[in-house]
Amino acid sequence: MKPVILNHYSSISESDILQFEIEHGLVLPSDYRKWLLYNYGGDIDEIEFCFRLDTDKFPIPSFESDAVEIILFVRTLLPIYANEETLEWYYNFYKIEHQWLPHNMMPIGLQSDSSMVLLVYSDEENGAIYQWDYNHQYYGNWVDPPSEFPNIWKIADTFDEFLNGFVLLNEIDPDLYTLLHSV
Numbered sequence: 237m238k239p240v241i242l243n244h245y246s247s248i249s250e251s252d253i254l255q256f257e258i259e260h261g262l263v264l265p266s267d268y269r270k271w272l273l274y275n276y277g278g279d280i281d282e283i284e285f286c287f288r289l290d291t292d293k294f295p296i297p298s299f300e301s302d303a304v305e306i307i308l309f310v311r312t313l314l315p316i317y318a319n320e321e322t323l324e325w326y327y328n329f330y331k332i333e334h335q336w337l338p339h340n341m342m343p344i345g346l347q348s349d350s351s352m353v354l355l356v357y358s359d360e361e362n363g364a365i366y367q368w369d370y371n372h373q374y375y376g377n378w379v380d381p382p383s384e385f386p387n388i389w390k391i392a393d394t395f396d397e398f399l400n401g402f403v404l405l406n407e408i409d410p411d412l413y414t415l416l417h418s419v
Contacts, residue, residue, distance in 0.1 A: 239285040239402040241278040245315040248276045256316050260327065260342075265363035268344070268355060268395040277315030277323075280402075286310075287391070288403045289367075294390050307408065308367065308391070310353060312346040321346070338385060341366060354388065355395065365392040 253272060257263055264272070289296075289306040296306065314323040326343040330336050330352070337343070337354065340361075345353030350370040356362055369387040392398035406413035 238399045239280045239310075241275050241313065242281055244278040245276050248272055248316060252316065256324070262342075262357045264357060265355070265395060267363065271395060271399070272316065275313070277313050279312050280310055284405060285402045286405045286408075287398070287401050288408065289391055290401070294392075296389050307403075307405075308351075308353075309348045310345050310402075311348050313353075314344055314346065326352070337368070338388070341388075343368070353391075353398070363394045364390060365395060365398040367391050 250273065253264065253269055287308040287310055289308065291306060312321060314321065314326060316323045323342065323344060326346075330343060331341075340358040341354040341356050343352040344355045347353070347370075352368040352370070354366040354368050356364040356366065366388050367390075369389075371387075392401060405416070
């Protein structure tokens, strides 16, 4: 189920996307590019929708129990240019200025706990989606491949698969849903 995007940002053109790609020397995957042209980012109702990780397909080494279900609360899918919370700003801060991200990934989404959703934009995994876990980040200068980043793990093979991984929170955890609505 694809999440409902609230507070859409203004539209973006093909030439805006091309300008971003040229500025950063990259080519965005076609499913993500198509989504940007149609949606261009916005906020997700994170009390209603959450991303359910398929741990059979994408196991996380730090979680050894089969009983653990992992859900991610994604609050925003970033626009390229729009306001202070943009893909451009996060790309420059986390990737260029601090080099806290692998060479082939860029942030495309924000989570409630300051973690991020990353998109692979080159190599054989082009278009894959990864989770960047803020709570386990090493703030050093990374140069190793993604498998060497202890705070990054794969959550979807494509952007479309990522979007289709969203579920209604009240269907998978009614108690948590009720608790979040009572706050």
